[in-house]
Every structure is written in C-alpha cells, then in structure tokens.
Amino acid sequence: MAKKKTPGLNTQSTADIAFLLLCYFLMVSTMDQQSGLVRRLPQMPDKNQKTEDTKVNRRNIIIVKINSSDRLFAGDQLMDVSQLKDKIKEFMTNPNEDPNLPEKEVKNIEGFGDYPVTKGVISLQNDRGTSYKAYIAVQNELVKAINEIRDDFCRQNFGRVYNACSEDQQKIAREAIPQNISEAEPKDVTKK
C-alpha cells in the first residue's frame, strides 16, 4: 500500500493568535499583590440581650488612643509610634511579674504543655477625625509587637523563628501568645 503523505498544516498564524490572546490578558488583568492586616471584628451585641459587662481587670487592659490630630496615647502616656512596640511587648510579656501589668494564667496547650498565657488585652480607640494612615501605622506596630513576642517564643522552644516553624508549632505559638486587640466601639476620644 502506498504511503499517503499527510499534508503539512500551516501553523504560522497560531503565533499571531496566541499573541492576540496574550495582549488581551495583559490588558484586562492585574497582577497587584493583595496584602494587608487581617482582623476579626467582634460580634455585634444583640439588642435584646442585656449587655453584660465582662469586667476586665484594670491591670489587664492597655488603652491605646489616637486622637483627631493623630497623637498617640498608650496607657495614658503620650508617646511616639516608634515607642509603642516596646510598651506593648512589656505589657504582654510582663517579665518581672509587675503587679500593675497583666496577670498570667497557666493554660495547658495541646501538644506543648503548660504555659503561662497572658490575660492582657489591647484596647484600640480612635477618633472619627483620626487619619487612616496613623491608624494603620498603630495597628502595624501592635501586630509587630505580637509577632516579635511569638518569634522569641518560637526561638526559645523550637529553635527558629515563627515563620519557619511548622503548622502545628505556629498554632501552639498563637495559643501561647494570643493577639488580643479589641477595636472599641466608636466614640469620640476628644471632647468637643
């Protein structure tokens, strides 16, 4: 049987077609990296339910305020954003068992054992006139403080930084050093 020669396909134009598609996708799509600070908002209190004040001990709470001219107060102390991190770190770790800093509660963490977990809560308050930039800068410092404490914890117990740890270890670190940032109900910090 005579071999039938298959005719060659003309494929020159596929490159053009692919180029057209490529240009189309270049025009309609974006490549920007989506990143930001992740937060969880508190549940809206039920209207029918009586709001029971969960009395947090005075020493367990630090109030971080930003007023309408972007001035920062942490624990009734005027300070710069750069000082906030150390203040928060001191507050959350309480290395010297200072009676004015938050108490600790020994909790059993699964897969790790007992660890004194701080009961400290950071309460962030802002004014309606606060600029978003200042607000994010403060939020960022708070996260940074927590992250550094977690890093220290991981380095002590697992010998590497938080990000290098395994999923389980990160979970333990998250439980041992909770990120208790409460964004308070809106109210005007500065009186009119």
Add this chain to the structure above:
Amino acid sequence: MPIFKRSGKKDMPELGTSSDIVFMFLFFFMVTTQMRSSEVKVRVHLPEATEVAKLERKDLASYIYIGSPNAQYQGQYGTEARIQLNDSFKTTNDIRDFIAAERDAMSEADRQLMQVSIKADEDVRMGIVTDVKQELRRCSALKIMYAARKAGQ
C-alpha cells in the same frame, strides 16, 4: 569555509516554535494575574505597613474602596471621601445589600470564609471607616482586612 552553512532550500527561518513560546507566556499571565473586577473611581493610595499578610484566597474576597472621588467625578460627587462598591458610589446603607449579594454568589461552604478587604486611601478620616466597620458587624461579615502596601515598595 562559512561557519553558518545556509541550506539552499530554506529561505524562511523556522517559526514553528514561536507559537509555543507565546502560548507559554499566555499561560503564565493567565495563572499569575487576576481579572480586573471593577474600575476604581476613587483615589486609593494604600497606607504602608511592614507586618502585612497575604490575602489567601482572592475568590473569597470582596472589596470596599474608600477615598475621595477621582477628578472626573468630583463635579458630581464632590471631594469628600466616598465609598465605592462594585462600580458605583454608594453610602453605608448599601453595604448590607452588597454583602448579601456577594454572599449569594459564593458556594455554601465558602460563605463562612468570606473576607472583606477594606481598601481605604491613607488620607481618609477614620469616621467613614468606622461607619463601614459598624455596618459590616451588623451584617456579620466579621473577617476583614485593612489593605496595605508592604513597606518599601
């Protein structure tokens, strides 16, 4: 003796592989990029932050833009910071419908994981952001993200 011998037959260089290369490019862009969902009509210059986390699943995110309207809309909407949902300017009262619509578009399993990304300009005041936050709490869309640029970019 010539180093590059020209075969007498071929006048045209071989183009067969170029389409493969272009297709490769095409797939690369299709995988790494995402479709531009809506035209941003407000000025959004994100604030800087160092401790940012990446948005894990873009398909679960809804975006709320807050900023002052762009120049061509200022005649109509003024220069005060406005909220943009999808493609139009809205007020805080419309957020409820927006969230409900976004929820409906998701599959049952994903609804719990829905995340709202607040993209606010660094110059807006917290008043409007607080209003948005309160409204989100009322709609129980509690997972939010303050969009921010990684510092030094």
